[in-house]
Amino acid sequence: MTMNEKDKNEMLGAILAEGETYQCKLWGTIMADAKTYAAIGGISLIAGSGAAALGALSNAYCYLGMTENNINFVIVDSVNVSKIKNSISIPKSSITKAEVKGGLLPGRKVVLLHFGKTKMKISLMNNAIGSDIQNQKENVEKFCQAVALI
Template sequence: MSMKMSEQDKNTMLDQLLPEGEQYKAKMWGVIMAGMKDIAAIGVLGGLLAGVTSTALGGGAAGAMGALSNEYCYIGLTEKRIVVCVIQKLDCSKVKGSFQIPFNEIMNVKVSKSIIPGRSVVNIPVKGGKIKLSLMTSSIGSDIQNQKENVQIFLQNISA
């Protein structure tokens, strides 16, 4: 049981979710924030949010994703999509659920800087809902490598 995020877990979990033929441009940790409407759209409605696919490893999508609200996650960025792996709070080595957002389903991304130094909030509207990610450039308290650089790559690519 691990109560802190690790580079090894991040890579293992995201690599298991990597679609065939794609490579990650960036991998980082973040916090996903979703409202009840969006949680329902991702989890309860069978994991589909206009192309957003959801998987729960070790359980149904509704159960795994239904409790989302400020959850820690690992985020991967490929040329075609954003891959999100939600991790358990008390055991960061365990997957709570996952989903992918293809770029062709994303409408207008809005990136806001926070009053907290090094934090950006990314609003990702998709058909039927929105996903909000909080990204920190710091990896204090974990052994996550190159967090700042990966967040910068993510923000540059998602805003383009």
């Protein structure tokens, strides 16, 4: 099983708020501890199995989509990526600071979203090797440009 276009569109579509559309949809890796997941879950509008249920995961694969008002995350199981572990919708208005940095690897960006004293780190790769994810590079650029304006 690999991250794929069909799952990305279906999973993100299922949590899209009425009247909103996605400006970009992509896949990434959230790098956070249980405390951060719990804090993020506390400000989210959508609760799947609960952010705290993710436990002490350090990395979680996800599909993410940005709308005019929210950043939606569908966190998938690391072994079976067709299984949803959690869905989180974070209002852009709750983000107090956002940073975009180049990663250590070429084609990698690291996005830091700050929520007061809590921060969430997202690793984004320009390519989608081994999957049929479409327009990943373009959507990483769109996401990073939009985040930089927050």
